[in-house]
Amino acid sequence: xEQSDLMVRRIKEGTVIDHIDEGKGLQVLNALRIDGKDGSxxxxxxxxxxxxxxxxxxxxxxxxFLKDDDTNKIAVIAPTATINMIKGYKLVEKRxxxxxxxxxxxxxxxxxxxxxxxxxxxxxxxDVIDKQGRVLKCRYCARVLDVNKLKYN
Ligand SMILES: [Zn+2]
Numbered sequence: 001x002e003q004s005d006l007m008v009r010r011i012k013e014g015t016v017i018d019h020i021d022e023g024k025g026l027q028v029l030n031a032l033r034i035d036g037k038d039g040s041x042x043x044x045x046x047x048x049x050x051x052x053x054x055x056x057x058x059x060x061x062x063x064x065f066l067k068d069d070d071t072n073k074i075a076v077i078a079p080t081a082t083i084n085m086i087k088g089y090k091l092v093e094k095r096x097x098x099x100x101x102x103x104x105x106x107x108x109x110x111x112x113x114x115x116x117x118x119x120x121x122x123x124x125x126x127d128v129i130d131k132q133g134r135v136l137k138c139r140y141c142a143r144v145l146d147v148n149k150l151k152y153n
Contacts, residue, residue: 011043014062016084017071022047024078025057030152031074031106032066040064068095073106075099076134076147099131107136107150114141 020028025046029035036042043060050056057078071083075097085093104125109116116124116138126136126145136145 010089011041011060011062011086012089014040014060014064014086015066016086017059017061017066017074017078018056018082018084019050020057020059020074020078020081022055022057025059027077027152028057028074028081029059031077032070034059034061069100071095071097072100073103076103076106076128076136079134099128099134102127102139103136107145107147107152109138109141109143110145110150111138111141111143114138114143116140 017028023046025044029042029044034042041062043058043062045058047055048058065085066083071081074081076099079097079099081097083093083095083097084091102125105123107124107126109124109126111117116122122140125139127139129135129137129144134147136147136150137143138145
């Protein structure tokens with residue numbers, strides 16, 4: 001067992017999002033709209049040692065099983081993340097995230113004149129036009145967007 005596994009308490013039922021790039025854990029929570037307001041127990045570990053020179057973030061959400069649609073949204077933020085489903089303290093399913101063809105809601109378009117930035121309350125929709133380079137394109141104003149410079153909704 002890795003040392004890092006021991007630092008975060010084991011959960012009985014729920015989802016563990018592991019191998020999130022260092023420093024991206026809070027963005028992942030935000031993208032998944034996990035805020036604990038429903039009373040579920042959430043454990044967040046930032047900067048957990050992973051291997052010799054690396055660190056990672058880990059999120060554990062108890063009593064909640066995240067769907068593929070949800071977890072794939074985090075592929076733009078944390079492409080190396082793994083999703084682990086735990087039942088009865090046992091790992092029952094492990095999957096990697098894969099970038100979907102479109103990403104809604106998570107990011108704000110960088111074009112101030114875009115309709116999604118107006119007072120109309122239109123949710124952003126972005127097409128993934130380059131999965132390797134993680135390049136998005138706003139479906140409303142067609143602006144090509146750099147994931148690393150986008151603001152979150
Ligand atoms: Zn736009």
